[in-house]
Amino acid sequence: MATMTETTAPAAPESYKLELMSAYGPVYRDVLRTPARNCTSSEVPVIDLTNLSGTEEQRRALAETIREASENTGFFYIKNHGIPREVINAAFAQAQAFFTQPEEKKVAVSNRKSKFFNGWARKYDIKISPTDKPDNREGFSFRYDPRHDPETKDPAAVPADVQKWLKVEDFVWDGTAHLPNFKQDMVSYWQECITLARRMIRMFALALDAPENYFDNLVTYPGSDSVFNYYPKNEGSAEGLVDVGLGAHTDLQCFTFLWQDDVGGLQVLNKDGQWVKVPPMQDTFVVNIGDFMNRLSNDRFKSTVHRVYNHAPQDRYSMPFFFGLNHNEQCAVLPSCTSETNPAKYEPISCGEWCRLRFEKTFEVSKSSS
Numbered sequence: 001m002a003t004m005t006e007t008t009a010p011a012a013p014e015s016y017k018l019e020l021m022s023a024y025g026p027v028y029r030d031v032l033r034t035p036a037r038n039c040t041s042s043e044v045p046v047i048d049l050t051n052l053s054g055t056e057e058q059r060r061a062l063a064e065t066i067r068e069a070s071e072n073t074g075f076f077y078i079k080n081h082g083i084p085r086e087v088i089n090a091a092f093a094q095a096q097a098f099f100t101q102p103e104e105k106k107v108a109v110s111n112r113k114s115k116f117f118n119g120w121a122r123k124y125d126i127k128i129s130p131t132d133k134p135d136n137r138e139g140f141s142f143r144y145d146p147r148h149d150p151e152t153k154d155p156a157a158v159p160a161d162v163q164k165w166l167k168v169e170d171f172v173w174d175g176t177a178h179l180p181n182f183k184q185d186m187v188s189y190w191q192e193c194i195t196l197a198r199r200m201i202r203m204f205a206l207a208l209d210a211p212e213n214y215f216d217n218l219v220t221y222p223g224s225d226s227v228f229n230y231y232p233k234n235e236g237s238a239e240g241l242v243d244v245g246l247g248a249h250t251d252l253q254c255f256t257f258l259w260q261d262d263v264g265g266l267q268v269l270n271k272d273g274q275w276v277k278v279p280p281m282q283d284t285f286v287v288n289i290g291d292f293m294n295r296l297s298n299d300r301f302k303s304t305v306h307r308v309y310n311h312a313p314q315d316r317y318s319m320p321f322f323f324g325l326n327h328n329e330q331c332a333v334l335p336s337c338t339s340e341t342n343p344a345k346y347e348p349i350s351c352g353e354w355c356r357l358r359f360e361k362t363f364e365v366s367k368s369s370s
Helices: 056-072 085-099 103-107 182-207 291-296 351-369
Strands: 015-022 025-032 046-048 075-079 119-121 138-142 222-231 244-249 255-260 266-269 275-277 285-289 306-309 316-326
Touching: 015 244, 015 351, 046 056, 056 075, 056 182, 085 138, 085 182, 085 222, 085 316, 182 222, 182 255, 182 316, 222 244, 222 351, 291 351, 316 351
Parallel strands: 046 075
Antiparallel strands: 015 025, 075 285, 119 138, 138 222, 222 316, 244 306, 255 285, 255 316, 266 275, 266 306
């Protein structure tokens, strides 16, 4: 008589607790220890923005694709975005010129001189994730300046409650004046990004079942930060070891545009707790949802954890642009995202106060690790 062979289910992949920094302190995620794999087209789809200025029917169809991606992984590519390639290339060339300078040149615009984290960040100066090592990355950043807004502003007419939230520091330009056309090329890239972001947030409004112009009066002096990142090449690392270019985190504001070169390194934590790679795709930006949009949508839109691990034997550059609402405006969960059975989960707060809390927590972690 035959006997049945007993079988046991395979053990679940080992996981670990990932600690993340939020505006209110640490939060945790369960992460699988399985190797990172390439993302699928359903996890990070490609969205064509050709109809961003189309008919109402076409815009609503576009908003539907944005809704699906925002409710799923919270990451997607955009193509036909309208930002000229020559503007992108000029900013990329300036980033290379800046980061390949001798250190004494970069020190002139060190963010240690800044009240608002503008300027140059040294390697290992920031530890964005409490779980990871300090970031093996240099950065250069600047923030919204009404003098450069493509929607022309009179700097003398900026309302007082907006003025107190501005984080303009001209030392970032004074200390880079020796680089030909540096400010011009960097600001031109920022202007193209903010113009596209103001159009995109109208699609997000439609995607959240709100009027298309719902956010228009909230992006007149928006949070709009440009950051340029340099990740040194990684040579000879032992197998199984990783180089933390940028530790695991979520973004702060409404959404982010990311231009990345062809080296790769971006990874996203999917809903199953697995890291998936989001490789470069020519002529696209990666868009991801930030924490403030997550709040505004009452958790409908996902602010997804991501990181950068540069395993390549060549330098990597990226140019993220972070977009949020006017920093002085108290903003509540959208009425279209609540109901009697699904009340608002978050109290009103301004985008500026939200960012301030998170920056302070990140700075505390960086200080404690140094």
